[in-house]
Amino acid sequence: xxxxxxxxxxxxxMVAELWARDPDPxxxxxxxxxxxxxxxxxxxxxxxxxxxxxxxxxxxxxxxxLKFLCKDLWVAVFQKQxxxxxxxxxxxxxxxxxxVLQDNSFPLLIRMASGLQYLxxxxxxxxxxxGLLRGTLSTLGVKSLVTASVAALPTCKFQVVIQKx
Amino acid sequence: xxxxxxxxxxxxxxxxxxxxLTYGALVAQLCKxxxxxxxxxxxxxxxxxxxxTRLVEDFLARSCVRRCHxxxxxxxxxxxxAFKMYLGITPSVTCNNSGRxxxxxxxxxxxxxxxxxxxxxxxxxxCYCNLLCGIIRGALEMVHLAADVTxxxxxxxxxxxxxxxxxxxxKLDEKKYRRKK
Numbered sequence: 283x284x285x286x287x288x289x290x291x292x293x294x295x296m297v298a299e300l301w302a303r304d305p306d307p308x309x310x311x312x313x314x315x316x317x318x319x320x321x322x323x324x325x326x327x328x329x330x331x332x333x334x335x336x337x338x339x340x341x342x343x344x345x346x347x348l349k350f351l352c353k354d355l356w357v358a359v360f361q362k363q364x365x366x367x368x369x370x371x372x373x374x375x376x377x378x379x380x381x382v383l384q385d386n387s388f389p390l391l392i393r394m395a396s397g398l399q400y401l402x403x404x405x406x407x408x409x410x411x412x413g414l415l416r417g418t419l420s421t422l423g424v425k426s427l428v429t430a431s432v433a434a435l436p437t438c439k440f441q442v443v444i445q446k447x
Numbered sequence: 448x449x450x451x452x453x454x455x456x457x458x459x460x461x462x463x464x465x466x467x468l469t470y471g472a473l474v475a476q477l478c479k480x481x482x483x484x485x486x487x488x489x490x491x492x493x494x495x496x497x498x499x500t501r502l503v504e505d506f507l508a509r510s511c512v513r514r515c516h517x518x519x520x521x522x523x524x525x526x527x528x529a530f531k532m533y534l535g536i537t538p539s540v541t542c543n544n545s546g547r548x549x550x551x552x553x554x555x556x557x558x559x560x561x562x563x564x565x566x567x568x569x570x571x572x573x574c575y576c577n578l579l580c581g582i583i584r585g586a587l588e589m590v591h592l593a594a595d596v597t598x599x600x601x602x603x604x605x606x607x608x609x610x611x612x613x614x615x616x617x618k619l620d621e622k623k624y625r626r627k628k
Contacts, residue, residue, distance in 0.1 A: 286462055287502070287505055287533075288466045288502075288533050288534075289462070289465050289466040289469060291498045291501060291502055291505075292466060292469055292470065292473070292494075292498065292578075293469070295494045295497050295498050296469075296473060296494075298497065299490070299494055318476065322469070322472040322473065322476055323472075325468075325472050325475075326465065326468045326469050326472050329464075329468045329562075330461060330464060330465065330468065333460070333461065333464055334457075334461070335457055354458075357458055358457070358458040358461035358462060358465075359461065359462065359465055361462075410469075
């Protein structure tokens with residue numbers, strides 16, 4: 283069985299590799315590198331979504347899909363559940379169709395020091411996962427935009443905005 | 448007591464698939480960025496090297512292997528412990544020279560290519576799994592062993608087996624070899 287660490291090591295190397303090519307890409311270049319990582323995550327998320335057993339995927343409503351991401355997908359991919367899920371019912375500042383998923387000890391950030399030291403680097407380590415979420419949602423028939431933010435490592439928040447077609 | 452959630456079989460499969468799929472996406476991206484197969488191969492090897500230098504620590508922490516006294520012992524550990532631990536397979540080992548410094552790992556199954564039927568068009572020289580060579584090379588270097596690691600045969604290229612060749616470049620300290628007289 284491929285250990286979870288293999289994926290973590292590969293992910294770290296991918297982030298390092300994409301930045302090594304152009305250490306100072308400037309804002310336009312940085313965006314492109316992040317979107318390359320996000321795009322890869324998207325394709326992987328789609329493929330993962332296709333492999334999920336069908337019984338797992340009987341969703342009655344949108345919230346069930348999000349709960350699935352927080353529990354089943356997160357456990358399968360990161361061996362832990364998402365720590366909190368906020369919807370516009372609990373936080374009226376959130377528009378409908380926007381969900382905030384918070385992980386208080388996100389495994390891909392854990393190896394970096396906690397706190398504020400590597401805050402600037404954090405987005406590079408979240409781009410792939412944003413794509414992964416977006417890709418899995420896409421296979422489940424949900425179009426979305428996923429962004430992530432970090433206030434202090436290793437806590438991060440993923441914001442999922444459902445796109446109504 | 449029920450098993451912890453992440454140990455359930457369907458989750459373990461997703462976890463294994465995650466690495467294999469991510470690797471596939473990486474190779475696809477490198478093929479987009481580099482026209483020449485040699486360049487993709489080189490980058491995969493380089494990335495593998497980076498991973499190997501760190502993976503070896505993880506491996507030593509998990510496996511408590513004894514100190515090795517010969518290259519064959521090291522190769523056996525790579526094949527029977529490391530490959531098993533990280534990829535769930537146990538390649539068979541052959542020794543290719545009388546000096547016992549050149550070996551081959553024969554991979555019967557290869558999880559990395561589970562979702563790959565054939566090499567992409569126009570990529571006949573691509574060493575799809577070259578990351579593995581870099582990983583082995585990087586890991587060995589961290590334990591002070593220099594080695595050349597390349598694919599000698601590749602099922603994806605039409606060979607009958609997939610074979611990784613490992614050639615140790617320097618002699619181990621001779622004291623460790625010498626039998627008691």
